[in-house]
Amino acid sequence: MASPSDPELESARERGWRELGEIDAALDRGEIDEDGWHAAVLALVEPAYLAGETPQLQSGKSGDARSWEQAVAWSSTRSTVTAPSSTSAVRTGC
Numbered sequence: 001m002a003s004p005s006d007p008e009l010e011s012a013r014e015r016g017w018r019e020l021g022e023i024d025a026a027l028d029r030g031e032i033d034e035d036g037w038h039a040a041v042l043a044l045v046e047p048a049y050l051a052g053e054t055p056q057l058q059s060g061k062s063g064d065a066r067s068w069e070q071a072v073a074w075s076s077t078r079s080t081v082t083a084p085s086s087t088s089a090v091r092t093g094c
Contacts, residue, residue, distance in 0.1 A: 019044050 023040045026032045032040065052058035056068030 016044070016048075 020041065023032075023037060023044070026040070027034070027037045049058050049060060054065065054068075056063060056065060059068065061068050061071060
């Protein structure tokens with residue numbers, strides 16, 4: 001995995017926020033609608049996630065497999081909430 005001072009990683013971060021800003025600006029100008037915004041963001045981030053060689057990298061989590069598994073287990077124990085004024089549970093999280 002690349003270190004935080006890795007020029008390639010820094011370049012990717014730099015590009016990412018600018019591209020997201022352009023997508024946001026297009027939405028603000030009315031050039032794209034909400035569906036277009038979601039499609040543009042998906043086209044930007046999906047390849048980066050899918051390029052990860054491990055499930056943890058594909059989820060966007062850095063660290064080793066063990067820390068990823070712990071995070072998934074922790075999140076799954078906290079991802080069920082009861083909706084207000086309802087007896088049904090809603091599953092949230094990733």
